Amino acid sequence: MKYAMELTGPRGIPRGFTMIELVLVIVLLGIMGGFSIQYVSSMLQANRFMSGQKDIVDEGRLAIEFMVRELRVAKDITATTSTSITFDKFSGLPQDDDATSIQYSWNAGTRTLSRASSNVTAILSTRIKTFSITTPSADLYQIDMELEGSEGETFVLRSGVRPRVTVS
Template identity: 35%
Template sequence: MKQPMSSIHNEHGMTMIEIILVIVIMGVMVSVGAQFLFQSAEVDQRHAERVDRVTRAYVAMEMLVRELRIADPATVNITGNTITFDKQFGYAQDTTTSGVSYTYSPGGDILQRTGSATTTIATNMTAFSITDNGGWYTISLTLTGTLSGDFTLTSAVRPRTLS
């Protein structure tokens, strides 16, 4: 017995509507996947910037705290955005013991250390403060990131008196 013509036609392939539906569904899947990849890349970029900013803040704070810890307490002088002091002894890397200062320049958004040479300690800073709490010094610095906002680091230090 012969099969009708319409059933033979359906067995040979897909219709144009089926092909268009497959293309539309694949397009939607690709656009969702691309959006996911772009969001992942943006999150990764924000995370990398945040890690960089935290590391820079930590290094700047650690340098200042270490030097202030060996400062001669009688020589510590805070004036506005600058702290100046004489150290009780020098390091092998920097033998300078007098006139060490850390200065924050709000216009340039940088923290600089001046001793035997002037060195930029941190950039992209939005705030820096030092408070004398009766021999204890509270230091706070804020660094900014273009993607991930501000990060503030605060520490306290007291100069040691060597006998």
């Protein structure tokens, strides 16, 4: 039988693997596979966390930058509380031509930061856990906000602004 598989080599030494060798290879591959699955799982979890962080960071930065830019060109700040600020500015925006009584306020119940004028009301962020406006020195306004994502991840933003009209 020319095509039959030979179980011995040219010198009569048996060829192939023993059962112990096969079991040992299967066990080692199982251990390596277990570690690989743990590694991939932790990488996916970290990716999900970072994606959530990026979403809240983007939303928070957009809200605080918009607020700071408008406060920088404020003509007169008429009212300030720990969670809201109202001011007049020199000129309106293309989307909102009203330049008087612009109010930024935070609602703790709905966790929203909104911008309101007589013409337009817009919600800037819906994930703000804590928010405060303080005046550490004359004509300097410090804005602090802590944002919370859907998975419980948090991010804190702080910015300060000095309206240009008060700078001499």
